[in-house]
Amino acid sequence: MWVYEKKLQYPVKVSKCNPMLAKFLIEQYGGADGELAAALRYLNQRYTIPDKVVGLLTDIGTEEFAHLEMIATMIYKLTKDATPEQLKEAGIGEHYVNHDRALFYTDAAGNPFTATYIQAKGDPIADLYEDIAAEEKARATYQWIIDQSDDPDINDSLKFLREREIIHSQRFREAVEILKEDRDRKKIF
Amino acid sequence: MAKFTLRKQYRPYVSPFDPCPSIRVKTYVTPPNLYVGFQPEKLPQFNAKQALFAGTLWKVFYDPYYGSEEKEKGGGQ
Ligand SMILES: [Fe+2]
Numbered sequence: 346m347w348v349y350e351k352k353l354q355y356p357v358k359v360s361k362c363n364p365m366l367a368k369f370l371i372e373q374y375g376g377a378d379g380e381l382a383a384a385l386r387y388l389n390q391r392y393t394i395p396d397k398v399v400g401l402l403t404d405i406g407t408e409e410f411a412h413l414e415m416i417a418t419m420i421y422k423l424t425k426d427a428t429p430e431q432l433k434e435a436g437i438g439e440h441y442v443n444h445d446r447a448l449f450y451t452d453a454a455g456n457p458f459t460a461t462y463i464q465a466k467g468d469p470i471a472d473l474y475e476d477i478a479a480e481e482k483a484r485a486t487y488q489w490i491i492d493q494s495d496d497p498d499i500n501d502s503l504k505f506l507r508e509r510e511i512i513h514s515q516r517f518r519e520a521v522e523i524l525k526e527d528r529d530r531k532k533i534f
Numbered sequence: 535m536a537k538f539t540l541r542k543q544y545r546p547y548v549s550p551f552d553p554c555p556s557i558r559v560k561t562y563v564t565p566p567n568l569y570v571g572f573q574p575e576k577l578p579q580f581n582a583k584q585a586l587f588a589g590t591l592w593k594v595f596y597d598p599y600y601g602s603e604e605k606e607k608g609g610g611q
Contacts, residue, residue, distance in 0.1 A: 355586070484565065491601040504598055508589030511597060515567035522572045 347407065354411040355505045358498040359422040364435035366499060367423040368453055369490050373506075374416050375450030375458040378482035384409035386463040386479065390472050393465065398473070398520040405513050412506055417448055419499060473521050480514035540564055540597055566595050 373379045387406030391399050424432065424446050432441045439455055450458035466472055487507035491500050541561050548556040578593045585591045588598075 355589075481565075485563075488563065488599050488601075491599055492603075494601060495603055497604075500601060500604065505587070505589040507599055508596065511565045511567050511595055512590050514565070515570065515573065515595060518567060519572050 353415050353418060354408070355415060355502055357415050357418045357422070357502050359419060359496065360498040361496045362423075362427070362431075363496060364423050364427040364431055364437065366494055366496060367420045368435055368437050368440075369493050370416055370420050370423070371448075371451055372453040373483070373486060373490070374413065374420060374448065376452035376486070377462040378479060378486050379452070379458075380409050380413035380416055380483075381450055381458060382462045383479055383483060384413060385460075386465075387476065389463070390465050390476070393467050394469050394472060395524060397523050398469075401516055401520055402476075405516065408509065408513075412509065415502060415506065419502070420448055421446075469524055470521065473517050473524070476517045477514055477521075480510045480517060484510035484514070540566060563597075563599070566597050570594060 375381055384406050387402045387409065391402040391406070394402065424437070427435070427446075429438075429441055432438060432446075440449070440451070443449075452458075464472070464475055466475070484507055487503050487510065491503050491507070494500055494503070540563060542564055543559050543561050545558060546560055548558060573592070579585070579591050580588055580593060580596075588596045590596055
């Protein structure tokens with residue numbers, strides 16, 4: 346079970362009315378390397394991985410939902426007061442005719458989310474290597490969104506999220522080391 | 535020896551017939567998690583407030599990324 350805290354993991358402030366940023370940010374909402382894919386991937390892999398690293402997958406999978414909520418907040422703030430004309434100019438007219446201003450799990454090109462984005466191979470090393478790759482891809486996606494963004498407040502939150510991907514990758518790399526069992530007993534921090 | 539950096543560079547092939555102005559130096563990121571291995575004990579920490587803003591408690595893993603626009607305004611590495 347989960348305990349929900351009714352606040353964001355890190356504050357989300359949006360300083361410019363730029364709905365086009367919402368179009369880019371949705372890549373991290375329902376895209377292949379986005380936060381939804383990450384959360385579902387890790388929480389699902391937990392059942393068939395050695396006990397020693399189950400807790401790590403629970404922690405990181407849970408945190409990914411906190412990130413999903415931050416991305417949702419950014420997209421919502423960027424679109425909630427935009428006119429249909431502004432949304433069309435921003436390239437999300439197609440989204441508008443299907444969803445109005447509701448959020449939906451798609452990537453930046455409008456492709457709907459699919460479970461084929463994630464894998465559970467049942468082989469602990471294969472799964473952890475996928476997780477490491479997923480974290481590096483999410484980190485890179487944040488870099489490219491920051492490159493496209495002109496909003497310093499959004500960038501501040503995106504930098505926080507990108508830093509978390511670095512930490513997640515580090516922890517998954519350590520999980521591989523634990524499963525290799527070729528070092529002296531190590532403490533987990 | 536060159537100073538260590540988490541931003542690497544390479545020079546791609548440049549053609550005299552490139553349709554756009556050639557980018558002569560390309561960069562890529564090699565984040566700190568590539569270098570640390572299993573995290574050793576007693577690494578330096580940020581204080582709690584700094585850690586929230588940095589996104590990590592551990593100084594060794596802090597690696598902020600600045601966008602192209604921010605770099606033009608003088609931010610970043
Ligand atoms: Fe992550």
